[in-house]
Amino acid sequence: MSTIAFIGLGNMGGGMAANLVKAGHRVLGFDLSQEALARAVEAGCESCETIEAAVASADAVVTMLPNGAIMRDVYETSVFGHAPAGCLLLDCSTIDVATARAVAADAAAKGYAMVDAPVSGGIAAANGGTLTFMVGGPDGDFAKAEPILATMGKAVIHAGAAGNGQAAKICNNMLLGASMVATCETFAMAQKLGLDPQTFYDISSVSSGQCWSMTSYCPLPGVGPQSPADNGYQGGFATALMLKDLKLAMEAAQAANAAVPMGHAAEALFQVHANAGQGGTDFSSIIKMLG
Ligand code: NAD
Numbered sequence: 001m002s003t004i005a006f007i008g009l010g011n012m013g014g015g016m017a018a019n020l021v022k023a024g025h026r027v028l029g030f031d032l033s034q035e036a037l038a039r040a041v042e043a044g045c046e047s048c049e050t051i052e053a054a055v056a057s058a059d060a061v062v063t064m065l066p067n068g069a070i071m072r073d074v075y076e077t078s079v080f081g082h083a084p085a086g087c088l089l090l091d092c093s094t095i096d097v098a099t100a101r102a103v104a105a106d107a108a109a110k111g112y113a114m115v116d117a118p119v120s121g122g123i124a125a126a127n128g129g130t131l132t133f134m135v136g137g138p139d140g141d142f143a144k145a146e147p148i149l150a151t152m153g154k155a156v157i158h159a160g161a162a163g164n165g166q167a168a169k170i171c172n173n174m175l176l177g178a179s180m181v182a183t184c185e186t187f188a189m190a191q192k193l194g195l196d197p198q199t200f201y202d203i204s205s206v207s208s209g210q211c212w213s214m215t216s217y218c219p220l221p222g223v224g225p226q227s228p229a230d231n232g233y234q235g236g237f238a239t240a241l242m243l244k245d246l247k248l249a250m251e252a253a254q255a256a257n258a259a260v261p262m263g264h265a266a267e268a269l270f271q272v273h274a275n276a277g278q279g280g281t282d283f284s285s286i287i288k289m290l291g
Pocket of ligand 1: 032237
C-alpha cells in the first residue's frame with residue numbers, strides 16, 4: 001500500500017481521502033480549513049501542518065481544490081521540488097484546460113508523473129466511492145494512476161493526453177447544462193399548450209426528444225424517477241457549480257475557436273438564475289425561472 005498526500009479535504013476531497021484510507025493506504029492530509037482537517041483525521045488520515053510536509057515522503061499526491069489558480073499555486077509553490085522525484089501527481093479538481101496542460105508540462109519537465117483526473121458525481125458519489133474519473137496524461141502515468149483512482153470511483157476512463165480529462169469534463173457538463181435548459185423550457189411550453197406533464201413525459205421519454213436531463217433527472221416534481229425536484233431542489237448539483245463549469249467551457253471554446261451558441265445561452269441563463277439567489281439550489285431548479 002502507498003503513502004498518499006491529500007490536499008483539499010472539502011466536500012469532495014474528504015470522502016475521497018476516507019476511501020483511500022479504507023483501501024489501506026497511509027493518507028497524509030492538508031487543508032487550510034481546520035474543520036476539514038479534523039473530519040479527515042476522524043476518517044483515519046494523518047494531519048500535516050503544511051503541504052510540503054504532507055508531500056515530502058509521498059508515493060502519490062492527490063489534490064481536490066476549488067479552481068485553477070489555487071491548484072497552480074499549490075503545485076508550483078509546495079509540491080514541485082518538495083515531493084520525491086518520480087512521485088505520481090493526480091489533480092482531481094475541476095479547472096481550466098490551459099492551466100491543467102501548463103502544470104502537467106511543468107511536472108513532466110521536473111521529473112514527475114502527472115494526470116488531470118476531474119470527476120463526475122457529487123458529494124454522495126465521493127463518499128460512496130462511486131465517482132467517474134476522466135483522465136488526461138501519458139499512457140504510463142495513466143497506468144500508475146488507475147489503481148489509486150479505482151479505489152475512489154466506479155469508472156476510470158483515459159481521455160488522452162494532458163488536459164483531456166478537463167476537456168471531457170467541461171464538454172460533458174456544457175451538454176448537460178444546455179440539455180437541462182432545453183428540457184425545462186420544453187416542459188413549461190408543453191404545459192402552456194395544455195399538455196399534462198406526465199402525459200408529455202410518457203410520450204417524449206420514448207420519442208426522439210428523450211435525454212438524460214428528462215429521464216434520469218426530471219426537473220418537474222412527481223414526474224420521472226426520484227430527483228432533486230422531488231426534494232424542493234435541495235441536494236444534487238448546485239447551480240453555482242454548473243455555472244462554474246459553463247464558464248470554464250466558454251473559456252475553452254474561445255481558446256479553441258469553437259462555436260458554442262447553445263453553451264453561451266446556457267451560461268447566460270444559469271448566470272441570471274444564480275444572480276437571483278439560486279446558486280445553492282440544484283441546477284434543475286432553473287425550470288422555476290423558465291416556467
Ligand atoms: P470545497 O470548497 O468543499 O473544498 C475545497 C477545499 O480546498 C476546502 O476545504 C478548502 O479549504 C481547500 N483549499 C482551498 N485552498 C487551499 C490551499 N491553498 N491549500 C489547501 N487546501 C485548500 O469544494 P468541493 O465541493 O470539494 O469541490 C472541489 C473540486 O471538485 C472543485 O474543483 C469542484 O468544481 C469539483 N467538483 C465538485 C463537485 C460537487 O458536487 N461538490 C462535483 C464534481 C466536481
